[in-house]
Every structure is written in C-alpha cells, then in structure tokens.
Amino acid sequence: MDKKVKLTKAKTESSSEERAKKVKLARRKSKRFRKLKFKSGLFIAPSFLGVMTFFIVPFGVIIYYSMLDNPISANYVGFANFKSVASNEAFLTAVKNTAIFSAIAVPLAVVLSLILAMVLDLNIPGRTQFRTFFLSPMMVPVASIVLIWQVLFHNNGAVNDMIMKFGLNRIDWMKSKYSIVVIVVLFLWKNLGYNMILFMAALASIPKDILEVAKLESANPLQTFFYIKTRYLSSTILFVTIMSLISSFKIFREIYLLTTDYPYPTMYMLQHYMNNKFKKLDYQALSAGAIMMSLVMVVIIGLLFFIEERFGKDVEG
Amino acid sequence: MEENKNQVIVEPTPEEEIVPRAKRTVNQEQDNDLIALLQQGQKKRKKILSIEKIAKNDKKAARIRKIDNFIKIFLATVIAAFFAVLFLMPIVLTISNSFMASSEISSNYGTVFATNANGGKVYISEKVNLKFIPDMVSFSQYSTVLFKSPEYLMKFWNSVILVGPIVLFQLIVATLASYGFARYTGKVRGVIFFAYVILMLMPYQVTLVPNYLVSNWLNILDTYWAIWLPGIFSPFAVYLLTKFMKRIPNSMIEAAQIDGAGEWQIYRKICMPLCKGAICSAAILVFIDYWNMVEQPLILLADGEKHPLSVFLSKINSGEVGLAFAVATIYMVPTLLVFLYGEEYLVDGITYQGGVKG
Numbered sequence: 085m086d087k088k089v090k091l092t093k094a095k096t097e098s099s100s101e102e103r104a105k106k107v108k109l110a111r112r113k114s115k116r117f118r119k120l121k122f123k124s125g126l127f128i129a130p131s132f133l134g135v136m137t138f139f140i141v142p143f144g145v146i147i148y149y150s151m152l153d154n155p156i157s158a159n160y161v162g163f164a165n166f167k168s169v170a171s172n173e174a175f176l177t178a179v180k181n182t183a184i185f186s187a188i189a190v191p192l193a194v195v196l197s198l199i200l201a202m203v204l205d206l207n208i209p210g211r212t213q214f215r216t217f218f219l220s221p222m223m224v225p226v227a228s229i230v231l232i233w234q235v236l237f238h239n240n241g242a243v244n245d246m247i248m249k250f251g252l253n254r255i256d257w258m259k260s261k262y263s264i265v266v267i268v269v270l271f272l273w274k275n276l277g278y279n280m281i282l283f284m285a286a287l288a289s290i291p292k293d294i295l296e297v298a299k300l301e302s303a304n305p306l307q308t309f310f311y312i313k314t315r316y317l318s319s320t321i322l323f324v325t326i327m328s329l330i331s332s333f334k335i336f337r338e339i340y341l342l343t344t345d346y347p348y349p350t351m352y353m354l355q356h357y358m359n360n361k362f363k364k365l366d367y368q369a370l371s372a373g374a375i376m377m378s379l380v381m382v383v384i385i386g387l388l389f390f391i392e393e394r395f396g397k398d399v400e401g
Numbered sequence: 402m403e404e405n406k407n408q409v410i411v412e413p414t415p416e417e418e419i420v421p422r423a424k425r426t427v428n429q430e431q432d433n434d435l436i437a438l439l440q441q442g443q444k445k446r447k448k449i450l451s452i453e454k455i456a457k458n459d460k461k462a463a464r465i466r467k468i469d470n471f472i473k474i475f476l477a478t479v480i481a482a483f484f485a486v487l488f489l490m491p492i493v494l495t496i497s498n499s500f501m502a503s504s505e506i507s508s509n510y511g512t513v514f515a516t517n518a519n520g521g522k523v524y525i526s527e528k529v530n531l532k533f534i535p536d537m538v539s540f541s542q543y544s545t546v547l548f549k550s551p552e553y554l555m556k557f558w559n560s561v562i563l564v565g566p567i568v569l570f571q572l573i574v575a576t577l578a579s580y581g582f583a584r585y586t587g588k589v590r591g592v593i594f595f596a597y598v599i600l601m602l603m604p605y606q607v608t609l610v611p612n613y614l615v616s617n618w619l620n621i622l623d624t625y626w627a628i629w630l631p632g633i634f635s636p637f638a639v640y641l642l643t644k645f646m647k648r649i650p651n652s653m654i655e656a657a658q659i660d661g662a663g664e665w666q667i668y669r670k671i672c673m674p675l676c677k678g679a680i681c682s683a684a685i686l687v688f689i690d691y692w693n694m695v696e697q698p699l700i701l702l703a704d705g706e707k708h709p710l711s712v713f714l715s716k717i718n719s720g721e722v723g724l725a726f727a728v729a730t731i732y733m734v735p736t737l738l739v740f741l742y743g744e745e746y747l748v749d750g751i752t753y754q755g756g757v758k759g
Contacts, residue, residue, distance in 0.1 A: 120584065120585055120664075121585050121587065123664045124580070124581040124584040124585045124664065125581060125585075126581070127577045127578060127580045127581030127584070127664070127668065128577070128578045128581035128582060128590070128593070129581075130574050130577060130578070131574045131575065131577065131578035131634060131636075131639055132578070132593065134574065134630070134633065134634025135596075135597065135600065135634050135636060137615060137634075138611065138612060138615050138630060138631045138634050139600055139608060139611055139612075139631075139634075140596065140600075141611075141615075142610075142611030142612070142614045142615050143611045145611075145614060146610055146611060146614070199480070200481070200484060203477045203480050203481050204481065206473065206474055206477045207474070208474050208477045208478045208481060209474075209478060210478075214481045214482075214485055215748075216744060217484075217485040217488055217489055218484065218485065218488055219740075219744065219747070219748070220488065220489065220492060220737075220740060221488055221491075221492070222689065222747075223689055223736045223737060223739070223740040223747075224491075224492055224733055224736060224737070225692055225693045225711055225732055225733060225736060226693060226695075226711075227693075227695070227710070227711035227712075227714040227715060227729070227732060228495060228714070228729035228730070228732050228733040229491040229492065229495055229729070230714065230715060230729075231495065231714075231722075231725050231726060231729055232490075232491040232494050232495055233491070235494075235510050235531065236531075242531040245531075273487075273488065273491070276488075277488075278751055281748050281751040281752060282751060282752070282754075285752040327754075330602050330604070333604040334604050334605065336604075336605075336606070336696065337693070337695045337696060340695060340696075340699075340715065341695060341711075341714070341715040342715075354606065355604070355605075355606045355696075358606040358609070358610075359606070359696075359699070359700070362609075362613070362700050370610050371610060374606065374607045374610040374611075377604065377606065377607050378603060378607045381599070381602065381603055381604070381607065382599060385598070385599055385602050
C-alpha cells in the first residue's frame with residue numbers, strides 16, 4: 085500500500101490512465117496480491133501439471149521427432165519429413181476430401197441451424213418440444229444409429245428404394261462419389277442442434293424495443309432480418325461457423341463407425357491417414373502430420389479470436 | 402360527413418383572432434398572405450383528419466396481419482415438424498427395431514448386412530423393408546443380450562468404467578483450476594488459458610499423438626489409465642467453468658474474505674454452491690463426449706477385450722444383426738436419460754460456450 089502512494093505521488097503529471105495502470109501494478113506487487121496469486125495458482129496446479137505432462141511436453145517432443153529421420157539414430161533432417169508427408173498421395177487425397185467435406189457441410193450447418201433457430205423464435209406451438217427433438221441427436225452416440233444409416237444408404241437400402249419409386253436410377257451411396265452426401269447428412273443430423281441453441285440464445289438477446297421500432301417504421305421481415313438481426317447475430321454466426329469447421333475436422337469417428345478402416349476413397353479423411361500411420365508406428369509421418377494439422381487449427385482459432393476481438397464488441401459495447 | 406366536420410373545426414378560428422392586432426392596419430395584401438397561410442393550415446387539418454380514415458383501414462390491416470401471422474406460424478410449424486421427423490427417425494427406428502425378433506430383422510434388412518459378411522451369397526430379399534412397428538413385439542433381442550451373451554454387457558461395463566472416472570475426476574480437477582483462473586488474472590495465466598482453449602479445440606488426431614507417446618513412456622499403454630489420465634486433464638471443463646466463475650460478483654468473495662474465509666473456504670462454500678448448474682452442464686457435456694468416444698480406445702487399447710461398446714458396435718457382423726438394435730438401444734439409454742433429466746443444463750452449457758473468450 086505504501087508503494088502505491090509513492091508511485092502516485094512521484095508521477096503527478098502523468099495522465100490519469102497511466103496512473104491507474106501504475107496503481108494496478110503496485111497493487112499487484114503488494115503482499116496481499118502476491119499471496120492471492122500464489123494461493124490461487126495452487127488451485128490451477130493439478131490441472132496444469134496434467135496438461136503439461138499429457139499434452140504440452142509431448143507436443144514439444146513431437147516437434148523434435150518431426151525433424152529426425154528416425155527416433156533411434158536421431159539424425160537431424162530439417163523439414164524433410166514435412167516435405168515427404170506433404171507430397172504423399174494418401175495425405176493429399178485426405179486433405180482434399182477433408183476440405184471438400186468442410187466446404188459443403190459447414191455452410192449448410194450454419195444456414196440450416198439459423199433457419200431452425202428462427203423458426204423456433206416465432207412462437208410456434210410445442211416450441212420446447214421441438215427444441216428437445218432437434219437437440220436429441222447430439223446426445224445419441226453415433227455408434228447406436230450407424231446401423232440405421234447403413235440400412236438407409238445401402239445399395240439396396242431405403243433411400244434407394246424411394247429414389248426408384250420416383251423412377252430414378254439407384255445410387256450406391258456408400259461406394260461412389262455420393263458417399264460425401266451420406267456423411268454430410270450424418271454431420272448435419274448430429275450438429276444442427278448445438279448450433280441452433282447458440283443461435284437461439286443470440287436471437288433472444290436482440291433487444292425487443294429495436295425490433296418493435298422497426299415494425300412501427302414499417303420495415304418488412306426481410307429488412308428486419310438483414311439490417312437488424314444479422315448485425316446482432318454477426319459474432320454468433322462467426323462463432324458457429326468456426327465451431328462447425330472445427331467439428332467438421334472430427335468427422336472421422338462417424339466414417340470409421342460406418343465403414344471401419346477402409347472407406348471409399350472419397351471418404352478417406354485426414355484422420356484416416358493419421359490412424360493408418362499409427363498402425364505402422366511411423367513416428368515421423370505422424371508428428372509431421374500432427375504438426376501441420378495443428379498449425380491449420382491454430383490459424384483457424386487465431387482467426388476466431390481476432391474476429392471476436394474485432395467484431396464481437398460491435399454490438400455489445 | 403367529413404367535410405362538415407372540417408368546417409366545424411375551422412369555424413371557431415376566424416381571421417380576426419389569428420391575425421395579430423398590430424398588423425391589422427397594414428395593407429390588404431399582407432392580409433391576403435395571412436389568409437393564404439390560414440388556408441394552408443386548414444389543409445393540414447384535413448390531413449390530420451384523414452388519419453381517422455386510416456384508423457378505420459387499420460382494423461382491416463390488423464385482420465390481414467393476423468391472417469398473415471397465422472400463415473407464418475403455420476409454415477414455421479410445418480418446417481419444424483418436417484425437421485423433427487427427420488431428426489427423430491433414426492432414434493425411433495433403432496428403438497422400435499430393437500423389439501423385433503431376430504428373424505424379422507434378418508428378413509427386413511438381410512440384404513444390407515448379409516452382403517457385408519458373406520459377399521452377397523445369402524439371398525433373402527432384394528429390398529430393405531424399413532419398418533417402424535414390429536409385426537410382433539418381442540423381447541428376444543434383449544433377453545439374448547442381457548442373459549445369453551455376456552460379451553455385450555462386458556463391453557457396456559467397459560464403457561461405464563472408462564467414462565465414469567473421467568467425468569468425476571475431470572470435474573474435480575476442473576473446478577479447482579477454474580477457481581484459480583477466475584480468482585486472479587495475470588499475463589501468465591492468460592497465456593496458459595489460451596493454450597487450454599487451443600488444446601480444447603484441437604481434433605483428437607492431433608492430441609492423440611502426444612497421448613500415445615506419454616502412455617508409452619509411462620508404460621500404461623493398453624490399460625485403462627491410458628484413457629483415464631488424458632481424459633481427466635482434458636481442458637474442456639476448465640474452460641467452461643472458468644467462464645462461469647468469472648461471473649460470480651467480486652463483492653461476494655470480498656465479503657467472505659472480510660468474514661475471515663480462506664481461499665479454500667471461498668472455493669468450497671461460495672463458488673461450488675453457486676456453480677452447481679454450470680457443473681451439471683459441464684458433467685453432461687463431458688459425459689456425452691466420452692460416452693461417444695471411438696478414437697482413443699482404438700489406438701490406445703490394442704486389446705479388443707477392453708474396448709467400449711461404441712467400438713464394438715461398429716464391428717457387428719451379419720450373424721449378430723438380430724441383436725444389434727437392442728445393443729444400440731441399450732447403449733443409447735444412459736445418454737437419453739441424462740438428456741431428458743438435464744436438458745436445461747445442456748442448453749445452458751452450450752450457451753456459455755457461445756463466445757470463446759473468457
């Protein structure tokens with residue numbers, strides 16, 4: 085506390101903002117705060133130690149491994165592993181497939197969930213029940229409904245049965261380029277509920293008086309949507325987009341359960357590549373692959389933070 | 402009628418009163434100007450009166466709007482119902498099919514699963530017969546699963562053993578850590594928290610490689626510890642609970658401090674009771690995540706005996722299809738129960754996540 089007084093006296097000419105900063109710093113240095121810092125640090129310790137040993141330290145080791153030719157002889161080879169992985173055909177197909185899948189699934193997931201949220205935002209009868217229905221797929225383990233998916237999309241399955249009734253040719257959903265449709269449907273089924281809840285919360289937070297004023301000024305629903313709602317939803321839309329993008333990278337689980345280890349080539353995702361490398365215990369390729377993947381993720385997450393910083397305050401502040 | 406009304410209103414304001422007294426003596430031209438002004442005023446009044454007309458029309462408009470609104474809500478309900486059917490169909494089908502006898506299942510879905518195993522040699526019927534209601538409700542699937550083939554129950558038990566400790570201990574570790582993060586924010590902690598968020602958002606395949614390495618070093622590969630330990634220290638619950646704990650008003654904590662409570666007491670007696678809801682949300686989200694896990698056991702547990710039911714279900718072959726729906730339903734039941742019991746917590750939990758920054 086003494087220090088605080090001294091500091092503030094010494095720099096009387098400094099601006100009030102700077103002074104506030106100094107005061108804060110001085111308080112941080114004070115005994116009480118050091119104690120608090122230490123004690124609350126103890127609460128974090130177990131979690132931090134766990135995260136260090138299970139995630140962060142081994143990740144550092146992976147970076148080290150990715151630069152070696154193999155763990156035993158341990159010769160430094162620089163970026164050769166990255167180059168060989170990046171030129172690997174299987175890796176490239178996996179990247180391409182993952183990119184195509186995300187490009188199709190993410191926009192659909194955002195738009196459809198926004199539509200669902202807006203539908204539920206109108207006071208339709210049975211609103212809470214509908215919410216429960218839309219959210220339920222999130223709770224159901226994928227393994228449980230994989231059987232149904234197989235029945236639906238098999239060459240002799242129910243979907244083809246329907247298609248043939250309309251006089252069209254059947255499509256071998258699982259074993260053709262259309263296989264991506266099967267996964268997109270499964271992805272949407274699983275993720276729409278989650279996104280919808282986020283949108284519903286955002287819609288509910290739009291001040292009602294603004295919408296009422298818009299109505300009085302005889303704005304039509306489209307105008308209200310584009311000029312008012314999208315402004316308030318913008319940060320949520322971005323958040324949902326990025327969360328969907330992240331979960332679209334996790335689609336491996338569903339594909340694995342549907343087709344086990346050897347899916348049709350268009351379903352061969354990045355994670356399949358990693359999984360197969362695990363079986364061969366190819367540490368170099370694994371580490372290089374993991375690092376490249378994590379770099380992409382860091383860029384995406386950085387974008388998310390940047391956007392939140394930049395636009396999140398647009399409406400709230 | 403309306404013109405009459407106008408006159409009635411205009412009459413009580415004759416020229417003399419409106420034209421200022423001082424200007425009365427000024428020449429006629431100015432007077433004319435004033436009269437013109439007055440007439441303009443009259444026109445304005447007419448306009449005001451015509452609003453009454455609008456009010457009458459308004460009732461009509463209101464009726465139209467009502468119908469409009471009704472159509473809107475009707476359409477919205479139709480859309481919602483359409484999606485609801487699509488969303489619920491797989492779940493309902495799985496449950497209803499679990500009450501069919503094995504013979505009915507194989508006659509309905511024979512083509513799908515027989516070709517998987519025997520290369521299409523078994524010919525039952527060309528088409529799949531998607532049925533919601535079984536011909537005859539039978540519990541034969543369940544009785545076989547529960548009493549005659551113990552391996553399914555074993556796998557179910559594996560799932561429970563794998564998930565239970567993770568949920569429990571992750572929450573304990575996470576409530577402690579999130580208290581630490583919420584209580585004091587400094588630069589170092591900011592960086593650590595940022596690292597947690599990045600870790601949380603990473604796909605499994607990235608974190609699995611480090612996990613595998615550590616499990617190898619600690620010699621716990623192929624044991625449950627290999628899945629428990631990374632699960633317990635997974636940063637997700639920390640993130641969610643920190644976001645919630647930061648909302649606890651500082652005055653509350655300060656009041657407790659003045660009353661002589663130490664950090665542990667503040668954590669135990671103030672934060673924990675206030676965070677009950679958030680802890681439930683976190684518990685549900687962690688539970689779904691791990692009940693659904695496939696990748697970790699696949700890589701970290703080479704021994705198939707230890708695999709949870711989720712991995713086992715995907716390997717079901719044609720001979721067991723008759724049981725698969727019952728197994729799938731049994732696997733689904735815990736999550737559905739949690740969902741029905743804690744839907745509000747789940748919704749809250751998702752809403753807290755909206756916005757990554759703490």
